[in-house]
Amino acid sequence: MTALFDIVLLLLVLAVAFAVVSVRDAQTAVVGFIAFGLLLALAWVRLSSVDVALTEAAIGGGATGVLLLRGIARLRNGKGQPRGRALHIGAATVSAGFAAAIAGAVLHAPDPAPTLAPAAMEHIAALGLGNPVSAVLFGYRALDTLLEKIVVVLALLGVWSLAPDALASGRPDLRGAALPSDTLAFLARTLTPFGLLFGIYLAWTGADHPGGTFQAGAVLAAMWLLVLMAGLREPPETRNRLLRGALMLGPAAFLAAGFAGIWLAGAFLAFPPGAAKPIIVLLEIPLTLSIALALALLVAGPAQRAPR
Amino acid sequence: MTGSVTLFGLAGAGLVGLGLYGIIVQGKPLRRLLSFNVLGAGIFLLFGVAARRGAALGLGGDPVPQAIVITGIVVAFCASALAVALMMRLEAVEDDTAEGDEGTAL
Numbered sequence A: 001m002t003a004l005f006d007i008v009l010l011l012l013v014l015a016v017a018f019a020v021v022s023v024r025d026a027q028t029a030v031v032g033f034i035a036f037g038l039l040l041a042l043a044w045v046r047l048s049s050v051d052v053a054l055t056e057a058a059i060g061g062g063a064t065g066v067l068l069l070r071g072i073a074r075l076r077n078g079k080g081q082p083r084g085r086a087l088h089i090g091a092a093t094v095s096a097g098f099a100a101a102i103a104g105a106v107l108h109a110p111d112p113a114p115t116l117a118p119a120a121m122e123h124i125a126a127l128g129l130g131n132p133v134s135a136v137l138f139g140y141r142a143l144d145t146l147l148e149k150i151v152v153v154l155a156l157l158g159v160w161s162l163a164p165d166a167l168a169s170g171r172p173d174l175r176g177a178a179l180p181s182d183t184l185a186f187l188a189r190t191l192t193p194f195g196l197l198f199g200i201y202l203a204w205t206g207a208d209h210p211g212g213t214f215q216a217g218a219v220l221a222a223m224w225l226l227v228l229m230a231g232l233r234e235p236p237e238t239r240n241r242l243l244r245g246a247l248m249l250g251p252a253a254f255l256a257a258g259f260a261g262i263w264l265a266g267a268f269l270a271f272p273p274g275a276a277k278p279i280i281v282l283l284e285i286p287l288t289l290s291i292a293l294a295l296a297l298l299v300a301g302p303a304q305r306a307p308r
Numbered sequence B: 001m002t003g004s005v006t007l008f009g010l011a012g013a014g015l016v017g018l019g020l021y022g023i024i025v026q027g028k029p030l031r032r033l034l035s036f037n038v039l040g041a042g043i044f045l046l047f048g049v050a051a052r053r054g055a056a057l058g059l060g061g062d063p064v065p066q067a068i069v070i071t072g073i074v075v076a077f078c079a080s081a082l083a084v085a086l087m088m089r090l091e092a093v094e095d096d097t098a099e100g101d102e103g104t105a106l
Helices: A002-022 A026-046 A050-074 A085-107 A117-122 A132-140 A142-160 A182-205 A213-229 A241-265 A276-300 B002-025 B029-053 B063-105
Strands: A303-305
Touching: A002 A026, A002 B002, A002 B029, A026 A050, A026 B002, A026 B029, A050 A213, A050 A276, A050 B029, A050 B063, A085 B002, A085 B029, A117 A132, A117 B063, A132 A142, A132 A276, A132 B063, A142 A241, A142 A276, A142 B063, A182 A213, A182 A276, A213 A276, A213 B063, A241 A276, A276 B063, B002 B029, B029 B063
Parallel strands: none
Antiparallel strands: none
């Protein structure tokens, strides 16, 4: 029964992906991509990766979906010369070859499968975390996570720097993303309190259960975007110092904790024994705030209205 | 379970193929970006298969590849946001130059 479910699910995933890459209309492709993200999230649940499923649903499908919908609303749909038949056949051959090679690797995967699960579980008690994925993100591979939080801010810096000079320190414009309507305003007023609560819960529970700063940040970002799109609040000006400070707060706190580790525990990003969990949970508060702001502002795009 | 996990791996391979096809055939930048994301999703799914195959000690999967995929999804989103901003800027600059050309022709 579950095998049948998996087969149907995966066929759906592939069918929707085929539609996304080949359908003529760009808007249909983007809507298909959002559906694709949600179906993929289901696939991740079937692979017992609930943390990844939450991230995929919130960021892979949700945030990327809104971003791309905004993109097709703004971009001309023209451009792009039609491709010849020969190119289609060539591309199909090359792609099928690649897919076949990867499929071959999947079918001949090493047995028993290599795994780091025992290594991850061996020291998890010292970190005091119940969620092994969080243990990897904040304990064993904290450097990757630190750099990633910085990459998010760098990407935002890149997006902001694409604004024309005269507008660069002004406000992004989300009005084109949705027509402010009473229904949207009602939804933004009703859903936001629950969304905020759920986001905070996800950040808090991430230490021991599926959840964490990215998932929580994505939910909080979605709530803020909803309020902005409904026209209940204006997006902030990019020159706003409070905003810039809040964006840097998470990475700065993480970096500070990293350097404190040299002094307290003998290595960069090491946590003193017994105090790892409280430090990580405390760090997650500014990190969630910064990531939520950065994700929402990445969707909002560069400034499009001059500063006042 | 192993047989079923292999199916997810084959689907991942299929997504990589579809994404690659889209990147080559689609002419419009936004459609290429969509295909790029489909390709990435396929690669993430392969990581998921590696994680599930490495399940041990009562865990649903190896947490290391799972954590890498979470990082990957966020970075892919950031790259997509930057790409969309670049496309919009490119169109704005093209419009400006087109207007400038008309101005000199008159």
